[in-house]
Amino acid sequence: MHELSIVASIVDSVTESLAPYPGARVIEVRLKVGALASVVQESLDFCYGIGTEGTALEGSRLVVEILPVVLHCEPCGRDVTLDGVQSFRCPVCGEPSMDMRQGRELDIDSIEIEDEAEVKA
Amino acid sequence: MTTRIVELRRGILKKNDELAAGLRDRYTTAGVLVLNLVSSPGSGKTEFLGRTLKELKASGERVAALVGDLETDNDARRLASSGAPVRQINTHGICHLDAEMISKHLEGWELADLDYLFIENVGNLVCPSSYDLGEKIRVALLSVTEGEDKPLKYPTMFNSADAAVITKMDIAEPCGFNRAEALKNINEIRPGIRIFETSAKTGAGMDEWLAYLTEERKRRA
Numbered sequence: 001m002h003e004l005s006i007v008a009s010i011v012d013s014v015t016e017s018l019a020p021y022p023g024a025r026v027i028e029v030r031l032k033v034g035a036l037a038s039v040v041q042e043s044l045d046f047c048y049g050i051g052t053e054g055t056a057l058e059g060s061r062l063v064v065e066i067l068p069v070v071l072h073c074e075p076c077g078r079d080v081t082l083d084g085v086q087s088f089r090c091p092v093c094g095e096p097s098m099d100m101r102q103g104r105e106l107d108i109d110s111i112e113i114e115d116e117a118e119v120k121a
Numbered sequence: 122m123t124t125r126i127v128e129l130r131r132g133i134l135k136k137n138d139e140l141a142a143g144l145r146d147r148y149t150t151a152g153v154l155v156l157n158l159v160s161s162p163g164s165g166k167t168e169f170l171g172r173t174l175k176e177l178k179a180s181g182e183r184v185a186a187l188v189g190d191l192e193t194d195n196d197a198r199r200l201a202s203s204g205a206p207v208r209q210i211n212t213h214g215i216c217h218l219d220a221e222m223i224s225k226h227l228e229g230w231e232l233a234d235l236d237y238l239f240i241e242n243v244g245n246l247v248c249p250s251s252y253d254l255g256e257k258i259r260v261a262l263l264s265v266t267e268g269e270d271k272p273l274k275y276p277t278m279f280n281s282a283d284a285a286v287i288t289k290m291d292i293a294e295p296c297g298f299n300r301a302e303a304l305k306n307i308n309e310i311r312p313g314i315r316i317f318e319t320s321a322k323t324g325a326g327m328d329e330w331l332a333y334l335t336e337e338r339k340r341r342a
Contacts, residue, residue, distance in 0.1 A: 002216050002248035009133045017129055027124060031133070038247050038277040085276040087309045096312030104281075106251065108129045114122055 003043040006106070007051030014111055018056055024115035026060040034067045034105040035085050041066075069103030137252055140220035144227075144255030151232035154338040155240065157254050159278060160262035161271070162244030165288040165321060167196045169262065170241055172321040174203035176331055183234060187226050188241040189218040196241065206230070217248040220255060236338060246275040257283075258337060263307070264288045265298035272306040279310040284317065286330065291320040 010029065018024050033039050041064050048062045069082040073090035079101050080090050089096045132138055148155045158166050170186060177184045185206040188196045197209035208226050210218060223240065232238070240256065242249045261282035263271050266289060272279040279285065285307050293300065300318075307316055315333065319326035 002251065005215070006133055006251075009136065013129065013131060013133065013135070017127060021127075036277045036280060038250050085280075085310075086273055088280065088312055089309075096308070098312055106133045108131055108133055110126050110128045110130070112124060112126050114124045116122065 003039065003047040004051055006039065006044065007047045010048075010108060011051060011055050011057055013108055014057055015055060017111065018113070021113060021115045024056065024113040026057045026111055026113050028061045028063060028112040029057065030063045030065065030109045030111070032065050032067055032105050032107045032109045034103040035069050035082075036100075036103040037106045039106065065109070067102050067105055070101045071097040072099040072101050073097055074099070134251060134253075137220050140224060141253035141255040144220055144223060145257075147232060148238070148255060148257070151235070153232050153235040153238050154258070154334070155238045155254075155256045156258045156260055156334075157240045157242060157249075157256035158260050158262060159242045159246070159249045159282070160244060160264075161246045161267065161275075164244070164262045164264040164267065166241050166244065166262055167199055168321040169286065169288050169319065170239055171200050171203055172324070172327060173239070173330070173334075174200060174205045176327060177237060177334070178204055180331075183236045184239070185230065185235050185237075186239040186241060187218075187223065189222070189243045191215075191243065200241075212243060216243060216245050217252050218242050218254060219252045223254050237334065246271070246278045250278045250281050260284045260286055262286045262288055263303065265290060265293040265296045265303075269299050269303040269306055272303075272310045276310045279307060279314075282311060282314060284315045284333070285311070287316065287318045289320060289322075290318050290325055291323045 014029060052058050069085060070079050073080050073095060075093050075095050076090055080092060160166050174184050186200055187208050187210055188200060189210045189212060190196055191212055191214055194209040197207045200207040210222050210226050240254055259282045261279050304316060317326050317330045319330060
């Protein structure tokens, strides 16, 4: 039940970031999750409903963007994107690489909130 | 009513990552080499660690271990027979160790009096991969009874490891263990990783593993 711990961390982080917006309601939480972050979306969705109950996040949508693994390939001299996580080789030249540039993220990118404040001109 | 987007761009596990960074600094200052042992349940982590502790102690090294399980202190009692200080961490249902649990269970131990600290994580090949414990070396263990494709099934864990240990090599043959396939799969997920083929029962491969620990301690602690 690793996803429930993750949801608890999301609730803490988002609640903390709401301090400048008293009374705000969260509509959407957008995550960026690397393909290697070992987070299962179905399980995260399930835990999200439970873990956000009674918080400012209750009823909000969870949007997860999965980021593929990106390796830096030394022989090709550029970053290459992998289709999956079964082989850590450059898809162009076949050289193995451990120079990972993307794929382990487990980040809250942004939130959409609704509050009472008037829009300042 | 106003709706607005607030950019956060922060790691969900930021709190753990910060605590782990603090632990890493403490380990470095104390000059202790810290290893985090991860594997599925039943891969032989405790047996392997027990033998490692005994052999290191016999060569005069100062060692200690923290061992994580959901319940029971059976593993801590088994490991304590090595004569090394051992503490059990019971997570009571939580599937991984985190930096806060480590920090709490290190209280009262003088890290500068240690050469090596081993953390035996909860047996689980998924969740522990996300939680940095401040370790210098993450060791993924795979037993010959588990199937050679484990690294392909759990790429996150094997990809995040610094070393891999194949355990129970003494029963490789009756298990029909395909050594070449296992080595190939580990290398596919984590190119260039050091792989040790061991048996804690017969002692096979232990010399090479202990030599690696000594080298790493000299180099990194």
